Amino acid sequence: MQRIAICGVVLMMLLGPVTARSEDEVDHRDTAQPTQDSLNFFESKIRPLLIDHCHECHGEDSQESELRVDTLAGMLTGGLAGASLVPGKPASSLLVTAVRYQDNDLKMPPDEKLPDVQIADIIRWVEMGAPHPDTNTVGPIVQRGEVDLDQGRKHWAFQPPIKATPPIGDALTDAPNPIDAFVLARLRAEGLHPNAPADRRTLLRRVTFDLTGLPPTPEEIDSFLSDSSSHAFAKVVDRLLASPQYGERWARHWLDVARYADSNGLDENVVLGNAWRYRDYVVRSLNDDKPYNQFVVEQLAGDLLDSGNDVDLRHDRLIATGFLVLGPKVLAEQDEAKMEMDIIDEQIDTVGRSLMGLTLGCARCHTHKFDPISHHDYYGLAGIFQSTQTMDSYKTVAEWHENTIETPEQAAELKQHQQKIADQEKLIAEKFAHAKSELEPPSDAAAKPDEIEKRFSEETRAELKTLRDELERWKEETPELPTAMGVVDGDIADTAVHLRGSHLTLGDVVPRRFPEVLMSDDDPSIPVDQSGRLEFARWLTNGRHPLTARVMVNRLWRGHFGKGLVPTVDNFGLKGSSPTHPELLDWLAVRFVEEGWSIKAMHRMMVLSQTYQQSSDFGAFNAELDPSNQFYWRFSVRRLEAEAIRDGLLAVSGQLDWTTGGNIMPYKNREYVFNHTSQDKSRYDSKRRSIYVPVIRNHLYDMFQLFDYTDASVLNGDRNTSTIAPQALYLMNSEMVSDLTFAMADRLLNEDTDSVRRIRRLYLEAYGRPPRDPEISDGVRFLSRFETLQRRGDVESDGNASDPERSAWQAFCQAVVSSSEFVYLR
Template sequence: MLDAKSQGTPAAGFRQSLKAITRLIDRMATPILPTLLVALLGSATINVPAAHADDSVAAGSGQPDAEGIRFFESKIRPVLIESCYDCHSEDEQESDLRVDTLEGMLTGGLAGASVVPGKPKSSLMLTAILYHDSDLRMPPDEKLSDSQIADVTRWIEMGAPHPDSANVKPIKRRGDIDIELGRKHWAFQPPVKVDPPRVAAASTADSGSGSQSDRSRNPIDAFILSRLEKEGLQRVAAADKATLIRRATFDLIGLPPTPAEIEAFIADDSPDAFRHVVDRLLASPHYGERWGRHWLDIARYADSNGLDENVAHGNAWRYRDYVVNALNNDKPYDEFVVEQLAGDLLDSGTDVALKNERLIATGYLVLGPKVLAEPDQAKMEMDIIDEQLDTIGRSIMGLTIGCARCHTHKFDPISHHDYYGLAGIFKSTHTMDSYKTVAKWHETAIETPEDVARREAHEQRVAAQQKLIAERVADATAKLDPAPAAETKPEEVEKLFPAETLTALKELRDELKKIQDAAPEMPMAMGVVEGTVADTSVHLRGSHLTLGDVVPRRFPEVLADDNQSPLPAEQSGRLEFARWLTSGTHPLTARVMVNRIWRGHFGKGIVTTVDNFGVQGNAPSHPELLDWLAVRFVEEGWSIKAMHRMIMLSETYQTSSTFDAHNNDVDPGNQFYWRYNLRRLEAEAIRDGLLAVSGTLDRTTGGNIMQYKTREYIFNHTSEDKSEYVTSRRSIYVPVIRNHLYDMFQLFDYTDASVLTGDRNTSTIAPQALFMMNSELIDELTFAIADRLLQIDTDLPTRINRLYLESYGRPASPEELSSATAFLSQFQTMVAKRSDKMDPQRLAWQAFCQSVVSSNEFVYLR
C-alpha cells in the first residue's frame, strides 16, 4: 500500500513501490487465466457464501461475464493493490481483513463482511472509502478519487464479479451461532425445581432468635447446609436478637430500629417473634423507599439528563414514586415489568388512576442519558434504542445484549440479527418528540378528571375575557365616524379610539394576561407511546450508514421458540416482548430477580455477576437453590415480599458474622455461607440513619423537592447552579443530578446514574473517615443528637445507653459506660477551662455522639 506514511523519504517510497509491483507480478497469473477462460467459454459458475440468518453478506450475481471480470481487473484490482494490499493481504491482515481474495472480502474481518455483492449500501468497503464513518476511513491517509469510488460502487452493484468466483465455496462467516450449543449454557435452560436435599448434620445455629430449629422447614437451609457438609464446613451460631433486628430493619427499610422496637423483640420469646418483625417491616411505607432505591439503581434513575445538555428531568420523580408505591403494594413482579415496558398498551378500562400509573411506569424506557445535541439524528435515535436494549437486557434478563449492536456477540449466543430484531421493537416506539437540537424526550399527559375540569374552567375564563375584549373593540369601532376603510389593520383602527376606551382595553388585556398566566399546570410524565411500526435493517458495525438485511421484529433465537410467531404488524411488539419475558417459562427473568433480592440481603448474589448471566458471567454458587427460588417466585405469584420473607426466615440469613478459623481456611470468601458477611451500609442508609438517630428525619413519603423545571438547564458553564441537597427528607428523594452528584453520595460509592448498577462497589478510603470527622453535616447532626439526649430527664448511664441503642442496636457494655463517663467528664472540664462562652456539657456530648456515629459499628451490619 503506497500511502502518506510511506512517502516520507525517496528510499521508503521506492521500497513500497517495489513491494507493490512484486505483489502484482505474483498475482498476474491468477487473474489472467480465468479471464481468458471466461472469454473462451462464455461463463463460469460462481459459488458465494450461503445465506444465513446471521449473514451480512448477500448472494452474488451467480455468473459473471467476461466484461465483469475485465471491469474488476482494469478498475478495481489496481485500486486494491495501490491502496489496500499493504495492510489487508497475505502478508498482513489488519483487523483480520484480507481484500486480495474474494473469500477474504466476503468473509470480512473483525468489523464484518467487507463486500456484499449487489448491495453497495450494505458493504463496509464502500462505507470506508466514502469516509461516511469517522471510525472507519480507508485508505486512512487520503480518500480515493470520486471516479475510483464510483468504480467500486458499480463493481459491487454488478455482483462483485471476480476471477476467484468459481473457487469460492460456501463459507462459515464470523459470528455464525450454533443455537443448540448456545442453549446448553446453564442460564438459557429453564429452571428446574428439585426437592431440597436431606441433611444429616446438626446445625450449630440455635433458635433463640425465633428461627426454625428443624432445617427442613425452610428449603433454603437444606440447600445451604448440604453444600456446607459437602465442603467440610460447619455453620457458625445464630446472631443474637439485637444484632438480628438491626440487620433486618436496615435491610428492609434502610433505617435503624428504635429502642422500643429492639426491647419488644428481645422480650418476645414466641417462636414467631422474628416473623412478626419481618411482617411489620414489610408493611412499612419505608420498605418501598429502601427497595425502590435498589430498583432505581438498575433503572439508571436520575433527575437530569447529563452528558452534553444537562437539562432537568423535571417529572422523573413520578417514576420514582411509582416504583416505591409498586413495591409497597407488593405489585407482582411480572406486572411490574410489563407496565414499565408496555404500560401504555395495557387496557385500563375506565380506571384513570391505573391508566396514569401505567403511563408513568414507561418512564423506565426514557430515563437514560442522551446526547441531545447530536447533529446526526439517525445516530441519536439508534444510540437511544441501544441504551434501552442494554438496560432491559442487563436489568431484566441479566444479558449484555448491547454488545451485539456492532457485531454478533463475542461470547453469548446473541447474533447481530437478534439485536436488530429487538431494536425494531423500540424503533417502532415513540421515545423522542424531536431529534432536532436540543432534542426533546416524550412526556405524556396524566390528567385526572379533576385536572381536566380545572383546565376546562380556565379555558372558559380565558375565552370569556377574550370575548369581552372583542365586544369592546367591535363596539368602539362601530362608533367611529367616519368608519375606517375595510382594509385598515386592527391596530391602526384602535389608534382612532378615544383615550378612555384605550384605557379600558388595556385593563381588560392586562386582566387577560393574568388569567392566562394563572393557567393550572397539567401533570406530565416521562414515558413512551407507540410510534411508526417498522422492521429495522442490520447496521453493519453498528453504523446507520451501512445497512444490511431487514430483520423482522423478534426475540433472540437462543431464548425463544424455534418457530416464533410474527409480532403484530400494527403494533411495536413491546407488549408481546414484555409478556414473553414474564411468561414464567423464560429461563432468565425470575432467576435474575431472585438473585437480586438475595444480593440485597447477603451483599452478594448466588450469581455474583448480578447483571450478567451470560457465558462471561460467574456460575451460581448454589445452582439448585437458585432454580428452586426462581420457580417458587413464579409459583407464589411473583411476590417480592414473599421472597423476602422466605430468605429472612431462614437460618442462613439469621446466622451470626462470627469468625471461624477452620471455615476461613477452607472457604475464605464465604462462598458457601457458613457465616453472615459483614456489610457496610450504602450512602443513603448512612445518611438516613444519621438523620433518624438525630431525630431530624422527615419521614414524608413521595413528591418532588427539585428546584428545576422540566428541561431547564442544570449547572454548567452558562447556567446558575440551583442544585439543593440541604433537606431532612430521606435520601431517595434527594435529586440525582448527573455530572453534579451530591458529594456525600459520591464519597460512599453511590451508583453511577448514567448506567445501570446492580452491584455497587464498597470502598474504604480516608476521605470517608474525614467526612465523618469534619463535615458540616456531621457537626449539625451530632449536635442535634446531643441536644435531644440532654433534653431527656434521666441519669448519665441511661443517656449513654440510649445513644448506643439508637446507633448500634444494643446497650453499652460496662466498659463502654465507664469510658464514656470518663470522656464526658474530662471533655467538659477541658472546655470550661478554655472558654466561658461555650456550653461545656453540650460540646462534650456532641464530641461523644460524633465518635459513636463515626465508628465502624454504626456504618456496618453484622
C-alpha cells in the same frame, strides 16, 4: 467548618513498548483485563464512535497511514506515526492527541472536531485501561457471525429452571427452610460448618436495616427481646415488610438497575422534572407487593394495557413506562438518525441486563462475541423500540416524550379556563370591531390594527387595555396538566441491520422479534400493526422464560447476602459467573413464579432462613477452606450504603422527615441544572430520606460519591463497596454530621439528666445494643475531660464555648456515629 483535602494516589498501568510489532505479535497483557461494566462502556460509547468517524479510513478495508482501529491489536500496534493507544495513559496515546486537535499535523476526524462529550468518553476509556472484547482474542470484527443455537442453548442460564427436591440427610433434619437444606448440603460437601445463630440484638439491627434502611428504635429492640415466642422474629419481619419504609429501601435497589436520575447529564444537563413520578411508582409497587411479572410488563408496555375506567391505574401504568425514557441522551446530537439509534441502543442494553442479565447491547455492531446473540437478534429488538415513541423531537435541544396524567377534575378545570380565555378574546374582538365601526371618517381598509386603535377614544383604549391585561394574566394562570416521562407506540416498522453499527450503512431488514436462542415454537408473534412491546413484556414474564425469575431472585439474594448466587448479577451470559448454588437458584426461581411472583414472599423466605440468621463471627477453620465465604458458612459483614448511613444519622438524631413521595427539586421541567455561572442550585440539606434527594448526573451529592453511590448514567445492580480514609474524615468533619450530632446531643440533654442513662440510650439507638461497662466509664471520662478542656479554652469544637456540656455531648455523639460499628452490619 474547614474541609480537609485528601490527595489520592493513582496507580497507573506499567506498559512495555509496543512499537515495531505486527498485530499478531502484540502482547495483550499490556491492556487491562476488562470487567463487564468496562466492556459495556466500550460497546456503548467507544465502538459506535470509532465506526462513525474512523473505520472508513482505518478499518478492515482501508488502512491509511498503515493504521487500523477496528481491532485492539491495530490500535496498540499503531501506524506510521506510532502507537495510537497506550492503555492507562491518555497523554501518550496518539488517539487522544488526534481527537483533541493538539497537533496541527494530527487532527482526527479531519473534517470536524468531535463534541467535547465524545472526547471525554475516549479519554475516560483510555484511563480505564482501554477495555476491549479483543483483549484475549485478536481478529477482525465479525459482521454476520453465525450463532450455533443448539450449542448456545446448552448454557445453564438458557435452560429452564428445574425445581429440585431440597437435599435430605442426617445433618439436614433441622433445616425446615429449603434454602438451608441446599446451603447446608453444599457446606457439608465442602467440609465446612455453619456458624451459630447471631444474637438477637445483632439480628434485629441486621434485618431492620436490610428491609427498611433504618436502625431499630430502642422500643422495637425491647419489644423483640421481650417476645419469647418461636415466631418472634417472623413477626418482626412481617412488621418491617408492611411498613412504608420497606418500599423506600428496596425501591432504591431497583432504581440502581433502572439508572434513575433527576437530570439528563451528558451534553445538555437538563432537569428530568417528572422523573420523581417513576421513583414514587416503584416505591408504591413494592409496598403493595405488586407481582414482579406485572411490575415488568407495566414498565415495558404499561401504555398498552387495558385499565378500563380506573384512572389511577391508567396513570400508574403510563408513569411506569418512564423506565424506558430515564437513560442519558446526547440531546444536541446533530445527526437525528444517530441519536435515535443511540437511544434505542441504551434501551436495549438496559432491558437486556436489568431483566434478562444479558449484555444485548454488545450485538449492535456485530454478532455478540461471547453469547449466542446475533446481529439480527439485536435489530429484531431494535425494531420494537424504533416502533415506540420515546422522543417528541430530535431537534436540538431534543425533547423526550411525556404522557399527560390528568384527573377528570383537572381536565374540566383546564377546559373551563380555556373557555374563559376564548370568551375574553371574543369580547376584545367585538369591542374593537364596534369601536372601529363608529370611526368617522371610516378607517382605511389597509390600515394596521395599532393605527386604527390610536383613533379610538381614550375611554375605549383604556377598556381594551384592561381587557387585554386580564387576558394575559389568565393565560399565565392557565393550569398545567400533570405529565410523566413515558412512551407510546409510534410509527410501526421493522429495522434494517446497521452494518458495523452504523446507521449510514444498512443491510437486510429484520422482522421484529426476540433473541432466537431463548425462543420456543409456541412463543407469540408480533402483530404487524403493533410495536411488539407488550408481546415482548409478556414473553419475558410467561413463567417459562429461563432468565427473568432467575435474575430477579438473584438480585434479592444479593441485597440480603452481599453477593448474588450468580456474582455477576447483571450478566448471566457466557462471560458471567456460574452460580455457586445452581440447584438453589433454580428452586428459588420456580418458587418465585409459583407464589405469584411475590417479592415480599421471597424476602421473607430469605431472611427467615438459618443461613441469613447466622452470626458473622470469623472461624479460622472455615476461612482456610472458604476465605471469601462463597458457600455461606457465616453472614458476611458489610458496610451500609450511602443512603442507609445518611438516613440512619437522621433517624438517630431525631431529625428524619418521614414524609413519603413528592418532588423536592428546585427546578422546572427541562430547565438546565447549571446556570450561567455553572452553579447547581440543588439542595441536599433536606431531612427527607435519601431516596428523595436529587440525583444530578455529572454532579452527584458529595456524600453519595464518597460512599460508593451508583453512577446514575448506567445500570448497576452490584454497587462497589470501598473502605477509604476520606469516609472516616467525612463522618468526623462534615457539616451535616456535625449538625445532626448537635441535634442528638440536644435531645439526650433534654430527655434525661443522668449521663449514664444518656450513654445507654445513645448506644441503643446507634448500635442496637447497650454499652459495655468499660464503654460507659470511658464515655463518662471523655465527657468530663472534654468539658474541662472546653472551659479552659484548650480544645476547639463546633459548639458554643459558653455551653461546654453541649459541646462535649456533641463530640461524644459524633465519635459514636463515626465508628465502624455504626456503618457496618454484622
